[in-house]
Amino acid sequence: MTSLIGPRPIGWLSTWGPDDVSNLAPFSYFAALSVAPMLVGVSIGMRREEPKDSIVNIRARGAFCVNIVTEDLLEPMNATSASVGPEVDEFALAGLVRAVSDRVDAPFVAAAAAVLECEVRKEVDLEAPNALVIAEVVGVRLDGSLPFEDGTMLVEPEALRLVGRLGGSAYSIASDILRIPRPEER
Numbered sequence: 001m002t003s004l005i006g007p008r009p010i011g012w013l014s015t016w017g018p019d020d021v022s023n024l025a026p027f028s029y030f031a032a033l034s035v036a037p038m039l040v041g042v043s044i045g046m047r048r049e050e051p052k053d054s055i056v057n058i059r060a061r062g063a064f065c066v067n068i069v070t071e072d073l074l075e076p077m078n079a080t081s082a083s084v085g086p087e088v089d090e091f092a093l094a095g096l097v098r099a100v101s102d103r104v105d106a107p108f109v110a111a112a113a114a115v116l117e118c119e120v121r122k123e124v125d126l127e128a129p130n131a132l133v134i135a136e137v138v139g140v141r142l143d144g145s146l147p148f149e150d151g152t153m154l155v156e157p158e159a160l161r162l163v164g165r166l167g168g169s170a171y172s173i174a175s176d177i178l179r180i181p182r183p184e185e186r
């Protein structure tokens, strides 16, 4: 299934852990769910029958940031998928500079071209080991140099080079971009 549904967006989540140690981890069970309000969903599994650090932190703080993964951040994103304990600062592990949100109780990746600042609204029981977290995007940080498509609030995809996950260790970079107008509304 994971090699067929793709490329999947990657929610690269940053959270505060115990003692304010910062945590970063990628999740490709991640999706945009609604635009008004802006909602996202992320499904976080278990590691050796224990909850992963990200879900522990999200439950404790009720917030996270989604750092948008662009081509330049592919290697550090992958580095933060390492199974390390909650005492390890994963910004330092991946050689990333940390910034701190003033809207939600979470840090974010200073080098990310775009960041979604999220407040948790609900945790859904999937009757599976994964926890599905639904959160509202209450802030969007954008690099001021990103261009918008004329007359819209859409960031030009050519400028972003977004990374998607395929099966296993395969990724794709959005660069072969087509524009196809929607059929007329009747």
Ligand SMILES: Cc1cc2nc3c(=O)[nH]c(=O)nc-3n(C[C@H](O)[C@H](O)[C@H](O)COP(=O)(O)O)c2cc1C
Pocket (backbone or CB within 6 Å): 010, 023, 024, 025, 026, 027, 028, 029, 030, 043, 044, 045, 046, 047, 052, 053, 054, 055, 078, 080, 081, 082, 083, 084, 165
């Ligand atoms: C690109 C990518 C996508 C991933 N997607 C998920 C996912 O959707 N759910 C999940 O539980 N783990 C996923 N993982 C594995 C987690 O990133 C990994 O278990 C990580 O160590 C969790 O970190 P944490 O304990 O700090 O939360 C993914 C790994 C990579 C490299």
